[in-house]
Amino acid sequence: MDLQALYQEIILDHYKSPHHAGLREPFDAEVHHVNPTCGDEVTLRVHVEGDLVSDISYDAEGCSISQASTSVLADLLIGKRIEDANGIHQKFVELMQGRGKIEPDEDVLEDGIAFAGAAKFPARVKCALLGWMAWKDATAQAVTSAEATR
Amino acid sequence: MTVETTALQGLLDVERIRADFPILARRLDGDRPLVYLDSANTSHKPQQVIDALSEHYAMHNANVARAVHQLGAEATAAFEESRDKVAAFIGAPSRDEVIFTKNASEALNLVANTLAWARGALEIGDGDEVVITEMEHHSNIVPWQLLTERKGATLRWFGLTDEGRLDLSNIDELINERTKVVSLTWVSNMLGTINPIAEIARRAHDVGALVVVDASQAVPQLPVDVAALGADLVAFTGHKLVGPTGIGVLWGRSEVLEALPPFLGGGEMIETVTMARSTYAQAPHKFEAGTPPIAQAVGLGAAIDYLSAIGMAKVAAHEQAITAYALTRLREVGGLTILGPAEAVDRGGAISFELEGVHPHDVSQILDSLGIAVRAGHHCAKPAHHRFGVQSSTRASFYLYTTPAEVDALIEGLDQTKRFFKVA
Ligand SMILES: Cc1ncc(COP(=O)(O)O)c(C=O)c1O
Numbered sequence: 001m002d003l004q005a006l007y008q009e010i011i012l013d014h015y016k017s018p019h020h021a022g023l024r025e026p027f028d029a030e031v032h033h034v035n036p037t038c039g040d041e042v043t044l045r046v047h048v049e050g051d052l053v054s055d056i057s058y059d060a061e062g063c064s065i066s067q068a069s070t071s072v073l074a075d076l077l078i079g080k081r082i083e084d085a086n087g088i089h090q091k092f093v094e095l096m097q098g099r100g101k102i103e104p105d106e107d108v109l110e111d112g113i114a115f116a117g118a119a120k121f122p123a124r125v126k127c128a129l130l131g132w133m134a135w136k137d138a139t140a141q142a143v144t145s146a147e148a149t150r
Numbered sequence: 151m152t153v154e155t156t157a158l159q160g161l162l163d164v165e166r167i168r169a170d171f172p173i174l175a176r177r178l179d180g181d182r183p184l185v186y187l188d189s190a191n192t193s194h195k196p197q198q199v200i201d202a203l204s205e206h207y208a209m210h211n212a213n214v215a216r217a218v219h220q221l222g223a224e225a226t227a228a229f230e231e232s233r234d235k236v237a238a239f240i241g242a243p244s245r246d247e248v249i250f251t252k253n254a255s256e257a258l259n260l261v262a263n264t265l266a267w268a269r270g271a272l273e274i275g276d277g278d279e280v281v282i283t284e285m286e287h288h289s290n291i292v293p294w295q296l297l298t299e300r301k302g303a304t305l306r307w308f309g310l311t312d313e314g315r316l317d318l319s320n321i322d323e324l325i326n327e328r329t330k331v332v333s334l335t336w337v338s339n340m341l342g343t344i345n346p347i348a349e350i351a352r353r354a355h356d357v358g359a360l361v362v363v364d365a366s367q368a369v370p371q372l373p374v375d376v377a378a379l380g381a382d383l384v385a386f387t388g389h390k391l392v393g394p395t396g397i398g399v400l401w402g403r404s405e406v407l408e409a410l411p412p413f414l415g416g417g418e419m420i421e422t423v424t425m426a427r428s429t430y431a432q433a434p435h436k437f438e439a440g441t442p443p444i445a446q447a448v449g450l451g452a453a454i455d456y457l458s459a460i461g462m463a464k465v466a467a468h469e470q471a472i473t474a475y476a477l478t479r480l481r482e483v484g485g486l487t488i489l490g491p492a493e494a495v496d497r498g499g500a501i502s503f504e505l506e507g508v509h510p511h512d513v514s515q516i517l518d519s520l521g522i523a524v525r526a527g528h529h530c531a532k533p534a535h536h537r538f539g540v541q542s543s544t545r546a547s548f549y550l551y552t553t554p555a556e557v558d559a560l561i562e563g564l565d566q567t568k569r570f571f572k573v574a
Contacts, residue, residue: 003515003516038526038527038528039528040541062509124511
């Protein structure tokens, strides 16, 4: 079992000091997602301005993998156009669901490539995806409410 | 302190027992021996149980109670013989009080559902109360939430002390003339606590309430006498007592089983059926619709034979000795907090703990890389975790095949985990 592949230094760094953590105002949507098998939880807020993801803030409780991946998510997606963020999201999900057989693209995923090893641990894939699924949900809600008020 | 320096009182001849469990000889990734500390989740099976299952399928396979042919007679005899074995094992006054289910969850749901349909003395309605505890497994929480929601009744519960025992200080208020059911676990699967069933049952009976006991963690590790326990209904699950998955047991006092309506409708649970209506068989068959888990019941019978040959008093003493040793050693680990009673008094063989700075999921991942299997998460006891202000924990649990050396391996593994995550 390749522990070093799972617990990359980048992951442990994000775990020890997560980026963009904490819940902030303003936001357009807030969601709460849990991983029912192990109980990991995340509350995540998204603020959109026009077609930009202008902020992602979160309060997460969980293992190193779920914490670090939420931190990486915030790093990657804050300030991106929603369309581009969705593309990065899709790449990350593909990586995690690829059973460790997908070669990640560092230009797109940056620190996210560190999770390639976690994709080989089926029990940890859900941990890595927790924050990402929450972001997708929150962003969809934020976009819908923005359209409704427009 | 290690095993070499301590002679543990009450240990079984573990090497001989381990030889009966083929899986314990398995090598994992990296040619590591298996250190299985997850028996509260499910126990391993001795060759005797595996043989009983395969012999049933190989030689005696037939449906039960409906075939006249020889194989049918053999299968039926073996299935019903297992009912006798269960009855003897738990001290049931009558074999007809032993109902086979698919697991403990189904047994508890059987009780909660049939109570929802009951009329007369057992009927539950507006203003009635059902009492559970904060240390229950979700299987003994959710069915009662469903029942009380459906019937307009109120769900109440015993809280826990900081030590992880039931807080009985408000028992007079909690168990009152509105109480219809008191349902609680005998041994907690998370905290390890052994609850004073007899005392609580007496109080419940004083107000005419029905007493349901979740004995999923008790029957595997304690000598059980349901007649002396004071409960009206007792549920447990076969796979935790060296038996197969897919088989559980509900024991109930005859009068209670008679008063409860049927659970599932179907084959074998009837006396006669017309297009308009049916009449029902007596217990236990009244609660066993459809083809039962036949081979699994036979396997459970073999498991009971296995445990009985060793003797449950000895199994309990072993569990007690290993648990005491593990508690002592775990207390030596810096940054580790035990959730639940810290001493091996009125305590079963499951120890949940927190390791400062490392999430349980990560603890179990590192331990797994060393071949050590523990459980991480909420162990289907979210409210109990919430009570202690944690979202999850790591749990080590032991059984009759657990050695002190495996406890030592856990301690060593925890030290390695701390080094890996660079916590002091
Ligand atoms: C105390 C307790 N109750 C109920 C159960 C449920 O057992 P099963 O999943 O076999 O129905 C378990 C086991 O997980 C348990 O430990």
